[in-house]
Amino acid sequence: MPPTIAELLTSKRVLLCVGTGGVGKTTLSAALGIAAARLGRRTLVLTVDPARRLANALGLQAFDEQVQRIAVPRGGAQQPATSLDASMLDVKRTFDRVVTRYARSQQSAQRILGHPFYVQASTALAGSQEYMATERLYECATCGQWDLVILDTPPAEHALDFLDAPRRLIDLFGSPAFRKVIAPSRRLNSGVFRSGSMVMRGLQRFTSVEMFSNLLEFFGDLSETFDGFVQRAEQVQALVTGPDAAFILVSACDPTSSDQAASLGRQLRAQRMLPAAWLVNRVLALDPALDTDPVALTAALAREWRTLGDALGRDVPHLAEHVAQTTAALGRLAAADLAVVQRVRDQASADMAVVPVARRDDEPHDLIGLSAIAQALVAPTQA
Numbered sequence: 001m002p003p004t005i006a007e008l009l010t011s012k013r014v015l016l017c018v019g020t021g022g023v024g025k026t027t028l029s030a031a032l033g034i035a036a037a038r039l040g041r042r043t044l045v046l047t048v049d050p051a052r053r054l055a056n057a058l059g060l061q062a063f064d065e066q067v068q069r070i071a072v073p074r075g076g077a078q079q080p081a082t083s084l085d086a087s088m089l090d091v092k093r094t095f096d097r098v099v100t101r102y103a104r105s106q107q108s109a110q111r112i113l114g115h116p117f118y119v120q121a122s123t124a125l126a127g128s129q130e131y132m133a134t135e136r137l138y139e140c141a142t143c144g145q146w147d148l149v150i151l152d153t154p155p156a157e158h159a160l161d162f163l164d165a166p167r168r169l170i171d172l173f174g175s176p177a178f179r180k181v182i183a184p185s186r187r188l189n190s191g192v193f194r195s196g197s198m199v200m201r202g203l204q205r206f207t208s209v210e211m212f213s214n215l216l217e218f219f220g221d222l223s224e225t226f227d228g229f230v231q232r233a234e235q236v237q238a239l240v241t242g243p244d245a246a247f248i249l250v251s252a253c254d255p256t257s258s259d260q261a262a263s264l265g266r267q268l269r270a271q272r273m274l275p276a277a278w279l280v281n282r283v284l285a286l287d288p289a290l291d292t293d294p295v296a297l298t299a300a301l302a303r304e305w306r307t308l309g310d311a312l313g314r315d316v317p318h319l320a321e322h323v324a325q326t327t328a329a330l331g332r333l334a335a336a337d338l339a340v341v342q343r344v345r346d347q348a349s350a351d352m353a354v355v356p357v358a359r360r361d362d363e364p365h366d367l368i369g370l371s372a373i374a375q376a377l378v379a380p381t382q383a
């Protein structure tokens with residue numbers, strides 16, 4: 001039996017929402033956070049790129065990683081008041097903390113942080129946003145302040161870059177080639193980099209020695225943090241592949257998006273990461289009692305409205321037909337969405353919960369809208 005969303009929210013320590021851009025990861029992370037808070041868990045939503053109005057609703061300022069506490073609207077009169085914490089990823093500050101933690105001394109940490117290359121390296125290094133998201137996730141999941149941390153993953157071009165980041169870092173920093181080149185350069189003027197060496201003479205041709213020495217000095221200082229980085233990346237990897245973590249796939253309600261999510265799910269499994277649930281977002285949900293057959297509906301409306309039509313002096317059959325056509329068109333859209341949900345159920349493995357999330361008329365950017373989604377996530381109706 002697949003777990004329910006409520007079970008995941010109460011049993012896991014970290015949940016990672018993954019999916020391609022624009023499918024609703026940020027929105028649903030916030031809604032899951034509300035649902036978890038209502039289930040009594042001390043919850044943090046670690047978000048990456050909330051749309052401005054959603055950020056406002058969560059009390060977040062741009063580039064501010066300060067944790068904000070939000071009062072969660074009650075789900076019903078019986079429910080106790082509760083709160084949710086939210087924070088935004090600040091790549092540079094997270095990187096600063098990692099460097100400070102692993103540098104050999106306070107002075108060497110200061111040298112790295114103050115180096116002109118540092119700002120660039122910490123924010124522009126390929127994968128640094130992805131890596132820092134997992135790093136921050138680890139910090140928050142292990143600090144004891146929260147029972148559950150929900151990570152809204154960065155809008156990576158390839159969603160898996162993010163999951164791959166710690167492993168790539170281990171591969172890079174741990175590789176013998178990298179260690180051979182970078183580690184000895186800690187001692188400038190030594191080995192292949194001593195002044196006058198062939199390597200240095202070659203390099204002088206296209207870069208100034210000063211610039212290059214600067215770069216070496218920077219990487220030399222930074223290299224002493226590598227063991228720490230690698231060790232931490234391994235811990236992060238252990239956390240996200242372990243029993244306390246689960247991945248939540250998010251897709252839009254269309255075949256392309258669900259194929260992408262299915263492929264993401266397979267890649268996760270291949271890396272021993274558990275996709276425990278699949279949220280199919282923006283499903284057009286119609287009242288099941290609504291009769292969308294245009295002929296039957298036209299007849300029913302014409303019957304119902306006859307007196308009204310007489311009173312108004314209007315052509316009721318015509319009006320009824322018009323309404324019936326519109327309703328039928330909506331019915332077809334809803335049927336197409338249901339077919340996508342069914343397709344997702346076929347694509348998903350048996351141990352994965354498939355939960356359709358209704359398309360809302362207005363964008364869910366305030367706590368009321370998010371609360372409604374939260375409610376539906378823990379008490380889903382069969383779609």
Ligand SMILES: Nc1ncnc2c1ncn2[C@@H]1O[C@H](COP(=O)(O)OP(=O)(O)O)[C@@H](O)[C@H]1O
Pocket residue numbers: 019020021022023024025026027028051155281282357358359360361362363364365
């Ligand atoms: N169930 C929904 N109904 C209506 N609009 C939605 C729903 N879920 C998300 N949206 C809207 O879709 C847009 C993209 O959502 P977002 O959560 O930012 O996606 P992502 O984080 O995956 O890029 C936002 O404008 C959001 O308000």
Ligand SMILES: [Mg+2]
Pocket residue numbers: 022025026027048049050152155
């Ligand atoms: Mg987002």
